[in-house]
């Protein structure tokens with residue numbers, strides 16, 4: 001199924017007709033430059049192009065008042081002087097005689113996108129629109145926004161398709177207060193926003209943008225605000241926020257549709273945001289959302305004012321929606337202290353609403369200061385300079401290998417549709433065979449076992465050469481297979497393997513203890529302990545059958561460590577009797593493809609063959625089925641995950657959820 005791209009050059013006719021330094025960054029070029037970048041990179045040709053339409057008055061009135069609509073309707077007939085006066089009645093907005101028309105197109109484009117995604121005509125998509133929407137309110141335009149495109153899209157989707165849960169992810173650098181006001185008492189719309197806040201000194205300077213604004217009445221807990229109190233937030237800060245705040249809540253909520261208020265003003269070089277998210281990070285944010293709601297993700301453009309940064313980030317987003325393998329994450333270091341403080345505060349503010357945060361109860365209760373962390377003098381000065389200095393390399397071209405998913409199966413099993421069968425070579429490279437024989441098999445060894453291993457070696461070589469993106473292999477001896485692949489891949493000096501073992505089987509001891517191999521095992525055996533930074537057994541009480549515990553382990557431990565480790569290959573190992581359900585397994589398979597440019601090799605023990613079809617589907621990029629609304633995880637599991645997180649956060653900085661300076665001394 002296709003990815004939709006909705007765009008119409010007509011929306012460039014909305015422009016500023018007088019001098020106004022508050023509004024002059026919202027220029028028509030934002031659209032043309034983004035669209036041209038999509039054309040140049042060949043992405044437009046790969047998307048289904050869907051025409052825009054004008055939204056109807058009825059649709060506008062889903063959120064806005066008749067009085068407000070009547071006022072906006074008059075603007076096409078106003079003189080420039082009248083438009084100027086009218087614009088001055090709002091905070092940071094301009095009107096042009098064509099603004100009303102463009103605002104209707106922007107909203108209509110967003111609704112077209114929702115329609116096509118909800119009706120299953122496309123898989124997901126992006127609408128490139130102006131004017132943006134997320135600041136506009138029932139009765140007022142605000143912050144370059146006239147109609148609230150995303151808020152209306154959410155209301156429209158609920159009403160038209162009878163869905164009960166919509167997630168709005170607002171990754172624009174400003175707080176979409178307009179969206180928040182629309183749904184603050186509505187538990188059917190979960191609104192997440194991060195935003196430049198600086199303790200309320202940044203526009204729109206609202207106390208209700210802070211982490212303690214959680215929604216009202218029935219909607220309490222369904223507004224999640226993550227204020228950034230410093231500029232210069234980096235990739236690690238943004239990815240941490242997704243792993244430790246948004247994603248656990250989103251999975252617990254289980255949306256039927258995901259709308260993204262996709263502003264790119266948190267991007268590097270943006271004059272408004274003054275943040276440092278490099279374009280590749282938007283590929284990761286997008287990818288992380290793509291297994292929610294059965295993949296129904298609609299991204300709608302909001303802000304983004306550095307034309308280079310904006311267009312590169314838009315390309316990353318669209319290319320990810322298309323299913324191309326993600327780039328390796330760039331510049332991941334430790335999240336900064338201020339970001340951790342904000343992450344901590346929002347988790348604490350929400351612990352009574354979301355069971356994914358409930359565990360942290362005691363820890364979160366600690367005496368953590370919510371006072372602003374004082375900045376050292378030099379630090380203050382260095383942040384001031386950033387604005388001009390900002391340069392970053394153009395993201396490298398993301399090349400999808402010719403073969404997406406290859407499979408290595410025993411002779412008589414059927415190759416899953418869309419996959420390519422890797423031929424078993426009758427004459428494997430004698431050097432390889434010799435080496436395998438020496439390393440893995442005593443004596444002459446059995447010929448069949450040897451050629452199976454030789455095939456696995458070929459498989460990994462093809463992934464390394466980027467001829468194949470990912471794949472699966474059903475193997476007789478899983479221990480031998482894991483050892484062989486890890487040895488083979490880590491031979492090259494710069495390679496690293498993330499091994500994710502699901503189930504209780506013994507992890508071969510000869511692959512642990514090497515810093516090029518990080519092993520995370522999700523199992524149910526209680527006795528396992530490890531003091532090694534590179535072998536992490538996560539023991540869940542009911543093993544893989546506790547879905548919420550599993551999801552917590554994925555976002556709380558596995559993905560942050562995976563991001564920080566930055567492997568060149570992910571080896572996902574299905575141990576005998578793993579008892580993981582297909583849905584969870586598919587989520588895991590889908591999510592892990594964020595790493596290692598999508599190079600995931602799944603090893604499946606013979607006898608677990610029923611999962612071959614579902615695994616192949618996820619490797620091919622099909623969204624995993626939703627897990628349903630999750631129950632609270634078992635308290636023991638939560639404690640185990642939290643214990644590990646605290647134990648490991650010294651070694652793995654992306655595991656932190658608390659500012660070091662603010663931590664309780666008895667915490668470890």
Ligand code: Q9C
Pocket residue numbers: 022092132133134135143144145172174203263265272302303304
């Ligand atoms: N110095 C969007 O990104 N700035 N809107 C107000 C404060 C307004 C941003 C001036 C920024 C509006 C969609």
Ligand code: ZN
Pocket residue numbers: 172173174263265302303304
């Ligand atoms: Zn913005």
